[in-house]
Amino acid sequence: MFFIDTIETEGLGNRSYLAGGAATAAVVDPPRDIDRVIAAAAARGVRISHVVETHLHNDYVTGGLDLARLTGAAYLVPAGARVSFARTPVADGDTVGVDDGIALRALATPGHTPHHTSYVLEEHGRVAAVFTGGSLLIGSVGRPDLVEPRLTEELARAQHASAHRLAAELPDETAVLPTHGFGSFCSASRSAGGDATTIGKEKSVNDALVKDVDRFVSDLLAGLEDVPAYYAHMGPANAAGPDPVDLSTPPLTDAADIAARLAAGEWVVDLRNRIAFAEGHVAGSFNFEAEGKIATYLAWMIPWGKPVTLLAESPAQLAAAQRELVRVGLDRPAAAATGTPRDWIPEGRGPRSFPRATFADLADRAVPGTRDGRGAGSPTVVLDVRRDSERAGGWIAGSVHIPVHDLHRRLTEVPPGTVWVHCAGGMRAAIAASLLDAAGRDVVAVDDSFDAAAEAGLPLTDGDRNR
Template identity: 75%
Template sequence: MFFVDTLETEGLGNRSYLAGGAGGAVVIDPPRDIDRVIAAAARRGVRIGYVAETHVHNDYLSGGPELARITGARHLVPAAAEVSFARTPVADGDTVTVDEGLVLRAIATPGHTPHHTSYVLEDGGRAAAAFTGGSLLIGTVGRPDLVEPRLTERLARAQYASAHRLADELDDEVPVLPTHGFGSFCSSSQAEGDATTIGKERASNDALTLDADTFVERVLAGLDDIPAYYAHMGPANAAGPAPVDLTPPEPADAEQIARRLAAGEWVVDLRNRVAIAERHVAGSFNFEGEGQLATYLAWLMPWGKPVTLLADTPERIADAQRELVRVGIDRPVAAATGDPDGWLREGEEPASFPRATFADLARARADGERIVVLDVRRDSERAAGHVEGSVHLPVHQLHGRLGEVPEGTVWVHCAGGMRAAIAASLLDAAGRDVVAVDDGFEAAVEAGLTVTAP
C-alpha cells in the first residue's frame, strides 16, 4: 500500500507532498521550512529517499537542497534547470524506486517553465498519482509568463501540449496533485475545489476542452499582476536557499521602535485590522498575521528593507517568521509583543483611523461630503466593476505612488477589507486622513455605488 500526505502552505497557495510506502518516501516540491516535512515523515515512520522538484520555483524558496542534505536523500531536479547546487538531473522517462513496488516516473511537461517536469507515482506498474507542480492544475494551468516575457506565448502553447500529454497517458481515475493553484499567483486563474482527477480535468479544464489557439488567447488575456518579490525567488532557488533560522528576533522596546521608524525602516503590526484601526503606533504598517502575510509584505516592502514585527503574542511573531522565510525575508531585525501601550514612548499617543462600510460610503456621498474613493484592487478585479468616480491604485503600487492620491479624506476599499487595511495604514503613516472600508465588494453593488465596466 502507498500513501500520499499533503502539506499545505495556505498563505502562499501551495502544496507539497510526502508519498511512499512502508519503508521509503519521496517529497515533492518541499517548502523551505523543512521541519514540517521531517515531522510528517517521522509520523509515518518512513525514510525520505528522494526529494523531487517539478521546477525552479518563482513564488517561494524551496527547502529541497537543505532537506536532501539533512536526510541524505537524492535531490531530483529537471536536467534542463540551471542550478548551482548538487542534484540528480532527471529527464523525460527517468524512473526511481521509492519503495518496494513504488516507482516515480518523470514526465516532461514544459509550460510553466521551459524545464518543468511532472512526476507519476506508479504502484505495481499502474499510475496511482500525478504530481503536476505548475502544469495541470485544478481547472486551470500554471501561468506561462514568469520566466521571460518573450517566451510567454510559446510557453502557453507548451502548457496546452503538456496538459494533453498527461491526459493522453493517464487514466481518468488518477488523482492530479498540483503544487500551485490554491490562491497562488503562479496559477493562470482561480478555480474552485481542492481535489481533482485526470477525468475531471478532461471534462472541464480549458487546456483540455478548447482548441490550442482559443486556449492560448484566453490564458494570455487572463494573466494578472506578478508579485514583485518573484524576481528574487528564481535566482535564490537556482543558487540553493540557505538553511532557515527561526529563533526569536531581538526584543524591541518603545525607544528602538521609534528609532527604526525615524530611520525609515518598516515596522509591521501583525494584529487584526479592527485592533489596528482603533490604536496603533503612528508610522507602522498593518499586515494581518492571518491571511496572505508573506505574499503582500514581500510584494510591497522594498527588497532587503529591515523589518520590525509587532504582535499581540510571541506565537504570532513565530508564525509570521515561519511564513516570511518562505519568501526570503529571513530575519526580522527586532520584534515586540503586547499592545501599543508598550510600544509607545512616554507622552506619545496611539494613532487611529475610522472603519466603515460601503453603505456608510453611499451615505457620505449623498450628504455631499467631499471625499476621495480609492480602489486598491488589481486591474482584473476592477475590470469587472468599480465604484463610480473612484481612483484606482492597486495596493502593491500604492507605497510608491502616494503622491498621486488626490487631496481630501480618502475612503479606501478592496474586495473584502484586508488590502484596504494595508492601504489605510500606508496612507495614515503618510499623514493622510483615511477611512478604511472594511466590507465585501458585493455590498457596494447593494448600496448602488458600482459601475460595471464594458
C-alpha cells in the first residue's frame, strides 16, 4: 500500500511530497531545509531511494542535491534542464520503481519551464496520483514568464497543451498534487477551490481546461504581475547546485555594532510583530515580521548581497527566520541579536515609534491631500502599497499607489506630508511604514482590512466611477 505525506513550506506557498511504500520512498521537489524531509522519512520508517525535481525552481533554492548526496538516493532531474552536477536525467515515459509495486512515470508537461516534467504515481499499474509541480495547479497553472520574456507566449501555449495532456491521459479520480499554488508567486493566478483537487474537478474549473488556447493565453498573459526580484537568483543557484544549508546561529552583536552597521548602510531587520515594532524600535531598522511572508518580501526588496542583521525577541524566533531565509538563498545573516530595543540601542539614545490606526481613524482625520481634521499640521498623504491587481478592484480616491516591493526604490515619489500607509490587511503596510520611518518621514500605519475603508465612509473609486 502506498502513502503520500505532504511537507508544507507555508511562507513560500509551496508543497513537497514524500511518497512510497513499506520500505522506500521518493521525495518530490524538496525544500532547502532537508531536515524536515529526513524527519518525515524517519517517522514513516522508510529509506529515501529517489529525489525528484519536476523542474529547476525559480522561487526557492532546492534541497534536492544535498538530500541525494546525504541519503545516496538517485537524483532525478528532467533531461532538458541544464545543470552543472551529476544527476539521473529523466525523459518523457521513463518509469522508476520506488517500492514493491509502486512506481513513478514521467510525463513531459512543458509550460512553467521548457523542461517541466510531471510524475504519475502508480501502484501495480493503477494510477493513484500525479505530482504536477508548476504545471496543473488547483484552479490555475504555473506562470510561464519566469524563464525568458521571448518564450512567455510559447510557454503559455505549452501550459495549455500540457494541462490537456494530463486531463486526457489520467483518470478523473487522479489526485493532483502540485508544488506551487498555495500562495506562491509562481502561480499564474490565485488558486481556487481549497487545497485538494482531482483531474476530474480541474476539467470543470481550471481555465487551461475550460478555455480555448487563444483565450486562455490572452487572459493568462494579461493577468501576470511583477515577478519577485529574487527569482532571478534562484534558477542559476539551482542549476549550479546549491551548497548544503547552514542553520547555525549567526554571530551575535550588540548595540554599538548595530549602530555601526546602520551607519554603513547595511540592513537591520526587526523580526518582531508590527505592533511591538510601532511602539518602539531601533531608528533606521526595518520591520519584516517573522510570522509573515518574511522570505518573500525581504528577499524581494533587499539589494541582493546586502549584509543583513536580524533582531529577534527570542532565539526561537531568530532560528525560524533563518530557516525561512535560507529557502530563498539568504544564507547567512551578517549578525543577529535577541531581546528588546533597549538591548539594541546605544546608551543615551531612545527608540523610534510611530502610530497605528484604522480606516475609521483615517476617515475621521482627513481626506487625501487636505490638512488634518483639526485644520492644522502637514497634508495627509494616503499611500496604497498593494499589488496592481488588488488596486484594480478599488482604491481610496486621491491615494498614491506604490507597491510595497517597489517602495524602497521610490521613496522620493511619496508626496510631502504625514503618510497614512495601508495594504489589504496590515502586514505590508507595516513594512512600508518602517521604510518611511527609517527615511525620516512622519508615518501612520493603517493596520486594518481594506474592506473597512468603505464601511468607514472613505471615498473609493474603481477607475470608472466614484462610490
